[in-house]
Amino acid sequence: MIPAELLRKKRDGAELSHDEIAWFVKGLTAGDITHPQAAAFLMASFIRGLSAAETAALTLAMRDSGTRYTFTTAPKPKVDKHSTGGVGDKISLPLLPLVAACGVAVPMISGRGLGHTGGTVDKLESANVNMDVDNKRGSELLAKHGGFFAKQTSDIAPADRILYHLRDVTGTVESKELITASILSKKFTEDLDALVIDLKVGKGAFMDSLDKAQALAETMIGVAKEVGLRMRILFTSMEEPLGAKIGNWLEIEESLDTLENQHTSPQDISELTARLAAAMLIAGGIAPNVNEALNVVHTAWASRKPLDIFHALIAEQGGDLAGSKTKYANLPKKAILAAKDGVITGIHARMVGIAGIMLGAGRQRTEDVLDFGAGIVFHKKCGAEVKQGEEIGYVQGTRTETFEAAVTHIAEAITIEHGSYTKPPMVLDEWDSAQ
Amino acid sequence: MIPAELLRKKRDGAELSHDEIAWFVKGLTAGDITHPQAAAFLMASFIRGLSAAETAALTLAMRDSGTRYTFTTAPKPKVDKHSTGGVGDKISLPLLPLVAACGVAVPMISGRGLGHTGGTVDKLESANVNMDVDNKRGSELLAKHGGFFAKQTSDIAPADRILYHLRDVTGTVESKELITASILSKKFTEDLDALVIDLKVGKGAFMDSLDKAQALAETMIGVAKEVGLRMRILFTSMEEPLGAKIGNWLEIEESLDTLENQHTSPQDISELTARLAAAMLIAGGIAPNVNEALNVVHTAWASRKPLDIFHALIAEQGGDLAGSKTKYANLPKKAILAAKDGVITGIHARMVGIAGIMLGAGRQRTEDVLDFGAGIVFHKKCGAEVKQGEEIGYVQGTRTETFEAAVTHIAEAITIEHGSYTKPPMVLDEWDSAQ
Numbered sequence: 001m002i003p004a005e006l007l008r009k010k011r012d013g014a015e016l017s018h019d020e021i022a023w024f025v026k027g028l029t030a031g032d033i034t035h036p037q038a039a040a041f042l043m044a045s046f047i048r049g050l051s052a053a054e055t056a057a058l059t060l061a062m063r064d065s066g067t068r069y070t071f072t073t074a075p076k077p078k079v080d081k082h083s084t085g086g087v088g089d090k091i092s093l094p095l096l097p098l099v100a101a102c103g104v105a106v107p108m109i110s111g112r113g114l115g116h117t118g119g120t121v122d123k124l125e126s127a128n129v130n131m132d133v134d135n136k137r138g139s140e141l142l143a144k145h146g147g148f149f150a151k152q153t154s155d156i157a158p159a160d161r162i163l164y165h166l167r168d169v170t171g172t173v174e175s176k177e178l179i180t181a182s183i184l185s186k187k188f189t190e191d192l193d194a195l196v197i198d199l200k201v202g203k204g205a206f207m208d209s210l211d212k213a214q215a216l217a218e219t220m221i222g223v224a225k226e227v228g229l230r231m232r233i234l235f236t237s238m239e240e241p242l243g244a245k246i247g248n249w250l251e252i253e254e255s256l257d258t259l260e261n262q263h264t265s266p267q268d269i270s271e272l273t274a275r276l277a278a279a280m281l282i283a284g285g286i287a288p289n290v291n292e293a294l295n296v297v298h299t300a301w302a303s304r305k306p307l308d309i310f311h312a313l314i315a316e317q318g319g320d321l322a323g324s325k326t327k328y329a330n331l332p333k334k335a336i337l338a339a340k341d342g343v344i345t346g347i348h349a350r351m352v353g354i355a356g357i358m359l360g361a362g363r364q365r366t367e368d369v370l371d372f373g374a375g376i377v378f379h380k381k382c383g384a385e386v387k388q389g390e391e392i393g394y395v396q397g398t399r400t401e402t403f404e405a406a407v408t409h410i411a412e413a414i415t416i417e418h419g420s421y422t423k424p425p426m427v428l429d430e431w432d433s434a435q
Numbered sequence: 436m437i438p439a440e441l442l443r444k445k446r447d448g449a450e451l452s453h454d455e456i457a458w459f460v461k462g463l464t465a466g467d468i469t470h471p472q473a474a475a476f477l478m479a480s481f482i483r484g485l486s487a488a489e490t491a492a493l494t495l496a497m498r499d500s501g502t503r504y505t506f507t508t509a510p511k512p513k514v515d516k517h518s519t520g521g522v523g524d525k526i527s528l529p530l531l532p533l534v535a536a537c538g539v540a541v542p543m544i545s546g547r548g549l550g551h552t553g554g555t556v557d558k559l560e561s562a563n564v565n566m567d568v569d570n571k572r573g574s575e576l577l578a579k580h581g582g583f584f585a586k587q588t589s590d591i592a593p594a595d596r597i598l599y600h601l602r603d604v605t606g607t608v609e610s611k612e613l614i615t616a617s618i619l620s621k622k623f624t625e626d627l628d629a630l631v632i633d634l635k636v637g638k639g640a641f642m643d644s645l646d647k648a649q650a651l652a653e654t655m656i657g658v659a660k661e662v663g664l665r666m667r668i669l670f671t672s673m674e675e676p677l678g679a680k681i682g683n684w685l686e687i688e689e690s691l692d693t694l695e696n697q698h699t700s701p702q703d704i705s706e707l708t709a710r711l712a713a714a715m716l717i718a719g720g721i722a723p724n725v726n727e728a729l730n731v732v733h734t735a736w737a738s739r740k741p742l743d744i745f746h747a748l749i750a751e752q753g754g755d756l757a758g759s760k761t762k763y764a765n766l767p768k769k770a771i772l773a774a775k776d777g778v779i780t781g782i783h784a785r786m787v788g789i790a791g792i793m794l795g796a797g798r799q800r801t802e803d804v805l806d807f808g809a810g811i812v813f814h815k816k817c818g819a820e821v822k823q824g825e826e827i828g829y830v831q832g833t834r835t836e837t838f839e840a841a842v843t844h845i846a847e848a849i850t851i852e853h854g855s856y857t858k859p860p861m862v863l864d865e866w867d868s869a870q
Contacts, residue, residue: 007606011481036474040605043478047446170475171442 003027003037010044018057025061029159035166042163042172050177052222058177059223062185065159069107069191071139076105076146077284081276082187083198084206085117087349087356088241090251091198091273092120092149094258097309098277100146101300104284107138107190109150113362116204116353118251121151126248126328126372129319145313157185176216180223194230194283198276200238201428204349210235210428217431224433232283235429236272240347240382243269247361247375247396249328256321259307262298266381271426274298279430290430328373331396334403336376338386342416347382351413355406359397371397376410383421438462438472445479453492460496464594470601477598477607485612490654491661493612497620500594504542504626506574511540511581512719516711517622518633519641520552522784522791523676525686526633526708527555527584529693532744533712535581536735539719542573542625544585548797551639551788553686556586561683561763561807564754580748592620611651615658629665629718633711635673636863639784645670645863652866659868667718670864671707675782675817678704682796682810682831684763691756694742697733701816706861709733714865725865763808766831769838771811773821777851782817786848790841794832806832811845818856 001023010016016024024041027033050058071078079099083089096106110131113119121131133141133150141148154161160182167173167182187195197220199213200206207213217233224231243266245254258265258273278293287293300306314321356362360371374397380386392414395406436458445451451459459476462468485493506513514534518524531541545566548554556566568576568585576583589596595617602608602617622630632655634648635641642648652668659666678701680689693700693708700708713728722728735741749756791797795806809832815821827849830841 004604004606004608007478011478011606034604035471036601037605039471039474040478040607043442043446043475044482047479047482166471169439169469170472171439171446172475173439 003033007037007040007044010041010048013048015051016054016057018053021054021057022061022064025058025065025159028162029065035162038163039166039170042167042170042178045178046172046175052219052226055177055180055219056223056226058181059184059188060227062157062159062163062181063188066157066189067155068189069135069138071107071135071142071191076103077193077286078105078107078142078191079194079196079280079284080106080108080187080190080192081196081198081280082183084183084200086200086238086242087117087204087353088243088246088251089118090123090243090255091269091276093123093252093255094269094273094306094310095276095280096147096149097259097306097313098273098297098301099280100309101303101305102277102281102296103286104146104280105142106147106280107142107150107192108147109152109156109186109190111152115364116350116357116362118246118248118356118362120149122370122372123248123251124149124319127252127314127319127321127324129314129317131317141313141316145309145316147313149313149317152186156189160185176219179216180219184220184223188227188229192229194232194280195224196276196279196283197231197233198272199233199235201235202238202349204241204353205238214429221431221433230283231433232279233431234275234279234427236427237424238349239424241349241352241378242272244378244381245375246352246356247359248370248372249324250375250377252321252324256310259310262301268426274301275427282432331373331398332400332403333394333396334407335391336393336395336407336410338388338390338392338416339411339414340388340416342386342418343421344380344382344384344386344392344414345417345421346415347378348413352376352410355395355409355413358402358406358409359395360399360402361397371399373397374399383423386416438468442472442475442479445476445483448483450486451489451492453488456489456492457496457499460493460500460594463597464500470597473598474601474605477602477605477613480613481607481610487654487657487661490612490615491658493616494619494623494658495662497592497594497598497616498623501592501624502590503624504570504573506542506570506577506626511538512628512721513540513542513577513626514629514631514715514719515541515543515622515625515627516631516633516715517618519618519635521635521673521677522552522639522788523678523681523686524553525558525678525690526704526711528558528687528690529704529708529741529745530711530715531582531584532694532741532748533708533732533736534715535744536738536740537712537716537731538721539581539715540577541582542577542585542627543582544587544591544621544625546587550799551785551792551797553681553683553791553797555584557805557807558683558686559584559754562687562749562754562756562759564749564752566752576748576751580744580751582748584748584752587621591624595620611654614651615654619655619658623662623664627664629667629715630659631711631714631718632666632668633707634668634670636670637673637784639676639788640673649864656866656868665718666868667714668866669710669714669862671862672859673784674859676784676787676813677707679813679816680810681787681791682794683805683807684759685810685812687756687759691745694745697736703861709736710862717867766808766833767835767838768829768831769842770826771828771830771842771845773823773825773827773851774846774849775823775851777821777853778856779815779817779819779821779827779849780852780856781850782813783848787811787845790830790844790848793837793841793844794830795834795837796832806834808832809834818858821851
């Protein structure tokens with residue numbers, strides 16, 4: 001095969017075969033296909049589109065460009081959850097022990113945060129959790145605890161890293177097929193039986209409308225069907241930040257509170273965690289429908305078994321929750337005050353995420369160093385009545401010189417109006433590749 | 436401006452502005468725009484197409500990426516000819532002195548041969564002609580001889596060199612807009628008043644049908660109109676090789692014979708040279724129409740003034756025609772024999788060009804070293820009757836180990852049939868941006 005001939009074919013709108021795509025991605029990873037050739041491929045794929053079979057072939061070729069997990073120990077269904085990214089989205093943390101307690105094995109491999117959304121790896125590293133988990137160690141943790149938290153190493157889908165960077169610089173990011181291949185190639189290295197996608201929709205999300213999210217979901221479901229892996233997709237609202245706390249350690253704290261007591265946890269966190277857990281039980285074949293799955297989830301949650309699993313797993317992975325709690329207590333704080341009387345009708349999640357970057361809770365560039373204790377805490381969220389000058393929440397951290405700008409930015413993200421507020425539903429739609 | 440934003444715009448089919456294209460090409464030349472970004476631009480431009488204004492902007496940006504000639508000495512119209520490439524196409528050599536003798540100034544900058552077509556630079560270097568001609572030297576030669584032969588240096592349109600290579604590896608060669616920008620960007624550095632294009636059509640050419648050639652011509656005329664330069668395009672037949680001789684020194688030899696006597700020169704060489712010369716006179720404003728232009732051309736040709744100009748110019752540029760003639764005389768030869776009785780109805784020009792590469796008369800790769808004396812001579816061409824075993828022509832050169840394969844290849848390129856043969860017209864069509 002000759003790279004230019006393959007590019008010519010895609011250029012003219014023809015469908016590439018599984019073997020052609022596999023050959024191209026293998027060559028790219030080996031350095032035989034050059035970055036300009038890959039860039040031309042991305043542009044042609046963007047404009048001409050990729051069929052479900054092509055997208056599946058690209059996903060599998062990218063998955064196979066590096067190492068893969070193969071777990072031998074787990075008789076349980078192996079299911080993971082991927083979120084397309086939100087602000088304050090710490091759901092992975094309570095979710096893993098909750099579904100593990102219900103009989104699903106969760107090999108959870110996550111990335112770092114970049115831009116306005118946080119990353120599970122950074123959150124857990126704020127509590128010193130060691131996330132270097134190889135195949136052997138992963139098998140042990142799956143057998144012992146029903147799950148593990150791992151970080152994506154450079155061995156996982158290296159072709160994705162090349163293409164991800166090239167998409168960024170060549171203006172080919174917003175392709176639903178290329179997004180699908182990027183997300184799924186990494187998740188498919190986890191030796192999964194099923195995958196749940198939390199597809200965020202709204203002002204704080206990459207997909208700002210349900211239409212766009214559904215178009216991406218169709219592509220993802222197409223690939224799942226092509227490769228024979230069950231996929232369940234929840235379309236969930238991402239307008240205001242999730243929960244009351246945003247920041248790496250702060251989100252561990254809120255996760256612990258959530259596992260401690262479902263009913264005192266912020267309502268959005270509680271609902272989304274339960275719904276995603278139910279989806280994982282259904283996708284894993286443990287429960288037949290949402291109602292029955294939710295019953296199993298609520299029973300497990302009330303048993304405190306998930307909290308025990310979380311503590312045991314974090315300890316086994318080297319984390320120190322008590323020590324971190326002490327370490328990040330009593331940080332400098334600055335209040336966020338209500339600009340006027342009224343009802344909070346909006347907290348712009350993306351703007352709050354940007355404020356998090358200002359404080360050092362998130363990264364603008366890969367090389368930025370985080371302040372693990374930094375973040376934002378809301379006392380009041382959408383629907384709450386406030387008086388002018390009342391404390392809506394506060395920022396905290398060690399970089400106090402950033403407080404003023406961050407607080408101003410957050411105040412601008414908050415809309416206060418006279419009148420009433422109706423909360424959008426948390427789950428907007430739910431799809432399943434098996435239905 | 437941000438490269439990815441500009442690529443996004445072209446990706447979605449919008450028209451880029453003159454300034455955007457100029458900025459992109461300038462950045463590419465400076466190294467601020469990366470090769471992957473340029474590759475993505477080429478693919479998007481190929482699929483979405485470029486408007487006449489975009490193609491003109493790209494052409495001018497590429498022209499301005501390096502040095503340009505500005506001649507101050509010539510009151511005569513400055514006109515050059517570009518051929519899209521044929522086998523045995525040595526027309527530039529007799530053409531320059533012929534039109535110079537008619538009062539047109541010809542600053543002729545050429546490239547080397549690559550693939551099955553030859554290059555003017557290689558041909559003249561077989562006679563030791565020094566083709567490093569800078570602006571000052573060019574002005575002198577224009578004033579003294581009415582023209583000069585120069586080779587394209589790395590200072591000329593460096594952006595074209597980058598894009599040319601990237602088109603090759605990314606499968607984006609066959610775009611009429613990108614071809615147009617590549618050709619014209621280089622020619623437009625010559626400070627021209629007008630340009631004549633010899634657009635080859637047929638089995639030996641890049642464009643194998645008149646339709647395709649006309650589509651390319653439309654794009655070229657569009658750019659000429661945008662930039663206000665007169666362009667005349669001749670669509671000429673390239674089925675069998677041009678003339679009787681193919682090879683670097685051999686084509687100098689045939690050019691000398693042609694200038695010596697128009698009437699004993701091969702008919703195709705004589706006709707094409709006269710028609711292109713007439714086109715240059717018309718484009719330069721020296722003659723109003725083809726008939727009047729041809730009268731001027733034939734009169735000049737008969738005067739032997741063109742032959743004198745050629746000798747004087749070559750001598751002034753350091754060439755040694757007499758010495759080269761001695762040097763390449765009496766080279767080893769091998770006959771090409773007729774496979775059967777009949778009439779020659781086809782000599783596949785591209786296949787003959789490939790045989791030339793085998794012999795060392797042409798290059799497969801840029802770094803190949805040529806055998807200047809090597810080549811092919813035909814005694815008989817299309818329309819001639821032959822007997823089985825009769826000598827149709829011969830190959831010559833110093834690499835005798837290649838003779839057998841080259842002769843076999845040429846024999847396969849020759850079709851001999853019973854019946855008659857009708858020669859296609861040399862000039863298939865003629866367009867002018869001013870008409």
